[in-house]
Amino acid sequence: MFKKIFISVGSYFLFLKMVFKRPEKWKIFWRQFINEADKLILSSILLVGVISLFIGGVLVIQTASNLENPIIDKMYIGYMVRESLILEFCSTMVALILAGKMGSNIASEIGSMRITEQIDAMDMMGINSAGFLVLPKVTAATILSPLLMLLSLALGLIGGWFVVETTHIIPPPSYITGIKAFYNGFYIFYSCFKMSLFCFMISSIAAFNGYNAKGGSLGVGRSSTQSIVTTSILILLSDLIVTQLMLY
Amino acid sequence: MIKVENLNKSFDGVQVLKNINVEYEAGQCNMIIGASGSGKTVLLKNLIGLMEPDSGEICYGDRRFSQMGYKEKSLLRQSIGVLFQGSALFDFATVIENVMFPMDFFTDWSDAQKKERAHYCLEKVNVTGADDKYPNELSGGMQKRVGIARAIALNPKYLFCDEPNSGLDPYTSILIDRLISDLTKEFNMTTVVNTHDMNSILEIGDKIGFISNGSMLWQGSKDTILKTDCTELRNFICANTLARNIIEGNRN
Numbered sequence: 001m002f003k004k005i006f007i008s009v010g011s012y013f014l015f016l017k018m019v020f021k022r023p024e025k026w027k028i029f030w031r032q033f034i035n036e037a038d039k040l041i042l043s044s045i046l047l048v049g050v051i052s053l054f055i056g057g058v059l060v061i062q063t064a065s066n067l068e069n070p071i072i073d074k075m076y077i078g079y080m081v082r083e084s085l086i087l088e089f090c091s092t093m094v095a096l097i098l099a100g101k102m103g104s105n106i107a108s109e110i111g112s113m114r115i116t117e118q119i120d121a122m123d124m125m126g127i128n129s130a131g132f133l134v135l136p137k138v139t140a141a142t143i144l145s146p147l148l149m150l151l152s153l154a155l156g157l158i159g160g161w162f163v164v165e166t167t168h169i170i171p172p173p174s175y176i177t178g179i180k181a182f183y184n185g186f187y188i189f190y191s192c193f194k195m196s197l198f199c200f201m202i203s204s205i206a207a208f209n210g211y212n213a214k215g216g217s218l219g220v221g222r223s224s225t226q227s228i229v230t231t232s233i234l235i236l237l238s239d240l241i242v243t244q245l246m247l248y
Numbered sequence: 249m250i251k252v253e254n255l256n257k258s259f260d261g262v263q264v265l266k267n268i269n270v271e272y273e274a275g276q277c278n279m280i281i282g283a284s285g286s287g288k289t290v291l292l293k294n295l296i297g298l299m300e301p302d303s304g305e306i307c308y309g310d311r312r313f314s315q316m317g318y319k320e321k322s323l324l325r326q327s328i329g330v331l332f333q334g335s336a337l338f339d340f341a342t343v344i345e346n347v348m349f350p351m352d353f354f355t356d357w358s359d360a361q362k363k364e365r366a367h368y369c370l371e372k373v374n375v376t377g378a379d380d381k382y383p384n385e386l387s388g389g390m391q392k393r394v395g396i397a398r399a400i401a402l403n404p405k406y407l408f409c410d411e412p413n414s415g416l417d418p419y420t421s422i423l424i425d426r427l428i429s430d431l432t433k434e435f436n437m438t439t440v441v442n443t444h445d446m447n448s449i450l451e452i453g454d455k456i457g458f459i460s461n462g463s464m465l466w467q468g469s470k471d472t473i474l475k476t477d478c479t480e481l482r483n484f485i486c487a488n489t490l491a492r493n494i495i496e497g498n499r500n
Contacts, residue, residue, distance in 0.1 A: 103335075120298055121338075125353070126325035
């Protein structure tokens with residue numbers, strides 16, 4: 001089993017070496033980059049947005065129900081919701097959601113190209129298929145994913161505000177004061193960094209699994225499932241490591 | 249010309265190709281024939297560099313494939329056209345974009361020039377009015393034709409076809425065969441066709457190599473194949489009623 005893991009890790013880094021070769025033509029790379037930005041990032045906005053709105057609302061209710069002590073200022077509820085969103089939800093939880101959506105999209109797309117010999121056809125033309133297919137996906141996901149994190153944060157706070165306004169679980173001015181209190185810009189950077197790292201892992205591991213898919217449509221399904229499982233575990237593991245390194 | 253010398257290939261201890269020696273001439277349709285699982289596709293994949301042989305040599309002209317670096321192989325591949333068994337057209341691209349795809353990478357032509365060349369190639373394979381269709385909107389025969397148009401887009405010196413007739417009706421098969429043969433002669437390409445279709449073999453087989461259990465047992469042409477003394481080849485041929493009737497007719 002360990003041998004298999006070592007071989008997979010080695011193959012993954014050799015694959016990355018192929019991916020990060022200089023593109024044959026930058027014009028084609030940018031065209032693909034825009035396509036992938038649309039396919040991977042823009043198409044995720046709705047999913048991320050809806051989830052963030054609801055989670056923001058739920059966080060307000062949960063935090064309020066846990067802070068009923070009259071000594072504690074209600075503005076701390078807004079503050080804690082904001083910190084929870086920035087530190088964990090908007091990067092890690094959104095990345096786990098994207099591991100399913102983006103990861104399966106990439107693995108199945110590249111996997112089906114592999115089993116229908118489309119990747120062989122590219123290789124036969126003398127084109128670096130890994131570079132052409134994967135580099136735009138990885139760069140688009142890595143560079144643009146912090147925008148999803150920021151959108152998730154904004155919508156999460158709006159979701160919380162909506163619950164506060166409609167239920168008056170806490171006074172709305174306290175919530176507004178709370179989400180503006182003790183602002184630390186480094187946390188935003190930390191969250192954006194995590195999001196970029198996670199999306200790099202999602203896109204590259206899913207592409208690696210798809211690129212090495214074998215055995216027809218079952219193989220494509222297997223590569224898709226494998227990429228989701230692997231990235232989910234690695235996201236949680238690297239979350240722990242990055243948090244330890246950056247916050248403590 | 250392509251020269252194969254003492255080529256061997258095995259998978260998990262099973263030898264799939266055994267000491268293959270063969271030469272493929274320019275301007276000819278060179279056929280690799282044999283039963284399913286005989287090693288045809290492995291030989292073809294070794295020829296085009298999608299697999300590496302365990303031992304032996306493949307020479308393109310006077311250049312040895314094993315001694316080429318990545319860049320040299322990339323350059324060589326620009327002079328190779330491949331028609332895959334399932335056509336391998338890119339799902340994300342339309343017909344015209346598929347044919348223009350290699351041009352996008354390897355030429356500095358303007359869009360108008362690329363379109364002109366793509367239309368020329370599509371006309372050569374009798375595909376017109378399908379520029380904006382996606383591969384899944386085309387029939388199997390049309391897909392093969394577009395695959396051939398893409399393969400010849402950069403005017404290749406070498407054309408490889410892996411079972412070009414699979415899944416096609418006999419009439420379309422003959423059309424595809426003739427197309428491959430005509431293009432080979434017109435552009436003086438070295439064409440290697442991997443098939444087990446007897447109609448194709450008898451229609452366009454300028455040079456034929458028969459593989460059985462990984463060994464090249466017989467080499468000849470469409471004119472000599474029906475007179476062969478090779479038992480394995482005779483058994484292979486006689487599995488086809490048409491060919492069996494011709495052979496028996498010749499005997500009688």
